Amino acid sequence: MTVVPPPRTLPDEMALLLPSTAPDLWRAAVERAAHLLAPSWQEHPSLDLTALSFLLLMWSAEREQSPASLSAEAVAEELSVQGEQPQELRDLSRRIEAAATDAGVLGRGYGPGTLDPLWADLSCWSEASDDEAEGHPPALWAAVGRLRDVISGLTEAALRHASPPHPSLGTWTVSVSHRVRVVSPAAILSITCTTCGSREGGELHIDGPAVAFVCTHGHDTTTRRLEVQRVRNALAHAGLPAGADVSVEGDLHVTHRDCHAQSDPRHLSRFTAAVLA
Ligand SMILES: [Zn+2]
Ligand SMILES: [Zn+2]
Structure with missing residues (x-):
């Protein structure tokens, strides 16, 4: 018998990012990221929810705004001015890490319920195979370009038609x-x-x-x-x-x-x- 496992849903992906001890600010960033990705999720079930959650956390800290109050237009604007040269992307990683550490989201070690392993998966170079000297660039780098495409045409008016998704049981x-x-x-x-x-x-x-x-x-x-x-x-x-x-x-x-x-x-x-x- 062939079993086809069910597709990864937005509520399931949210639950994966939300240990019960997660700081409120992180929870708010994940909820806002899911709302922004909901309109495109059916068409592009994206694994970029983690990347967008970390980005929203950073912009919200830098702008002193809650993640929920970052409009679709503001997020599209931030993504459009983000450069994609390695140096610019390294700076982006540093800004995220600084904001997330300040907020107590990162820097809590690798025990159960910490978010540091998720950030490591997103921000680290992966090992080179024999024929590649450099290895693979951080997953965050490609996610920035994909998120810009998905969010560029999005408006608050369009978001109001879709109720914010709620995470599955975590x-x-x-x-x-x-x-x-x-x-x-x-x-x-x-x-x-x-x-x-x-x-x-x-x-x-x-x-x-x-x-x-x-x-x-x-x-x-x-x-x-x-x-x-x-x-x-x-x-x-x-x-x-x-x-x-x-x-x-x-x-x-x-x-x-x-x-x-x-x-x-x-x-x-x-x-x-x-x-x-
Ligand atoms: Zn036994
Ligand atoms: Zn035992």
């Missing part, structure tokens, strides 16, 4: 009766409690962008091996609903970060087909 729990296993084409690893070594039974606690494994003794283990989108994908392939509390009988198979986000864990390779079928 905090939910998956209880698993057996193991949580991370599947890659050549290996299957069980998530193990870093305190007591337990891996039979337990829960995944999802909070915004973070997933923690909580063992049957109640110890928390946070691991970058588990991502919310992949837990959602795993549930879809297991025929279960995602985004609210759910129980899994047996094992939950989550694909590894290096695999395509929507792939079926059972069909990554002949090995996974043989072991998991």
Whole structure:
């Protein structure tokens, strides 16, 4: 049976950016960014919600205005004057980082519920492969150009026709009766409690962008091996609903970060087909 995981919706993407401990200013920036992207979302489901949220946070700090009061026209104007030379984009990153650190949105470390990992994904050069000396420029750079295209024709009058989107539930729990296993084409690893070594039974606690494994003794283990989108994908392939509390009988198979986000864990390779079928 072929399972097609549901598309990423704007409310789901918002929830991914909103850990329960998120500062109010960040929440306001995400809500405004989602409203600005709502009219174009069906046509261009964009992964630029994170970039626009950080940009709005910065403009709102620099202009001493709330994110909600930044008009579509003002945002389009800011995007149109932003240069795209590497030096100008590096300056942009520095302004965002300064504003977000001042606001307490960044600089809180890499623990569960912090936004620093999201910013790192957006603003860091990614590793070079052998034939590229420089690596890939930060995702933020390309996002600026795409956002300019999407927002340039947008007006407040048009926005008033669309009610602001609300985030999906950001905090939910998956209880698993057996193991949580991370599947890659050549290996299957069980998530193990870093305190007591337990891996039979337990829960995944999802909070915004973070997933923690909580063992049957109640110890928390946070691991970058588990991502919310992949837990959602795993549930879809297991025929279960995602985004609210759910129980899994047996094992939950989550694909590894290096695999395509929507792939079926059972069909990554002949090995996974043989072991998991
Ligand atoms: Zn434990
Ligand atoms: Zn067992």
